[in-house]
Amino acid sequence: LFRSAFMYQILLENLGPGVAEGVVLTESLPGGLAVRGFSQDPDSISGNVVVWRFAQIGPRQQTKILIQASLEEPQAHYPVELVNLCTADVEGDTDPTNNTARATVIVSEAVADCDAFYLDQNLFQPERGTPLTIFFGLESRGEVILDLYDITGYQVTRIAKDVFDPGVNAYVWDGTMHTGEKVGSGVYVIALRVGKLICWKKVIGLR
Numbered sequence: 001l002f003r004s005a006f007m008y009q010i011l012l013e014n015l016g017p018g019v020a021e022g023v024v025l026t027e028s029l030p031g032g033l034a035v036r037g038f039s040q041d042p043d044s045i046s047g048n049v050v051v052w053r054f055a056q057i058g059p060r061q062q063t064k065i066l067i068q069a070s071l072e073e074p075q076a077h078y079p080v081e082l083v084n085l086c087t088a089d090v091e092g093d094t095d096p097t098n099n100t101a102r103a104t105v106i107v108s109e110a111v112a113d114c115d116a117f118y119l120d121q122n123l124f125q126p127e128r129g130t131p132l133t134i135f136f137g138l139e140s141r142g143e144v145i146l147d148l149y150d151i152t153g154y155q156v157t158r159i160a161k162d163v164f165d166p167g168v169n170a171y172v173w174d175g176t177m178h179t180g181e182k183v184g185s186g187v188y189v190i191a192l193r194v195g196k197l198i199c200w201k202k203v204i205g206l207r
Contacts (some may be wrong), residue, residue: 021056134173135169151173
């Protein structure tokens with residue numbers, strides 16, 4: 001999402017049988033990207049080109065570098081496709097065909113905020129007529145899907161699928177599943193889906 005932080009992971013691995021010497025890793029970041037930090041400080045940064053240098057990397061040895069970034073400037077159109085290119089140059093490498101990797105991040109306009117998604121209670125008893133109120137905030141009118149999962153990831157029921165107005169919305173659920181029965185006792189997860197945004201909240205149901 002626009003202005004949401006995301007993470008690139010670079011995995012550099014020596015697949016050869018010998019020691020790779022004089023390794024230069026070059027990351028070409030897409031324009032308009034704001035870098036928030038690196039797990040390993042680069043040796044040089046020039047514009048959107050970031051370079052790391054390694055004296056040597058042993059056989060089957062791996063090096064991981066994380067880059068936290070975000071798209072801070074508003075765009076004329078969404079979604080925006082951000083493509084970055086990473087290349088490893090090695091002294092004496094006779095087969096550079098697998099030395100380049102490409103990653104793509106799709107950025108959509110923020111339509112909801114997980115911080116504005118909350119429940120009026122973490123423990124509810126549908127059999128006693130105590131409903132659960134689910135609050136969520138939207139920046140624009142759009143379709144919202146609310147699903148209930150158990151802790152194994154199994155979808156227990158769909159709570160709601162409807163179009164809601166911008167601002168804070170309150171959806172009251174009485175605990176009735178698609179079967180017409182009330183949800184049983186247990187620990188559940190309520191998932192909110194708005195476009196490509198997914199937020200989660202845990203709730204305990206008691207009979």
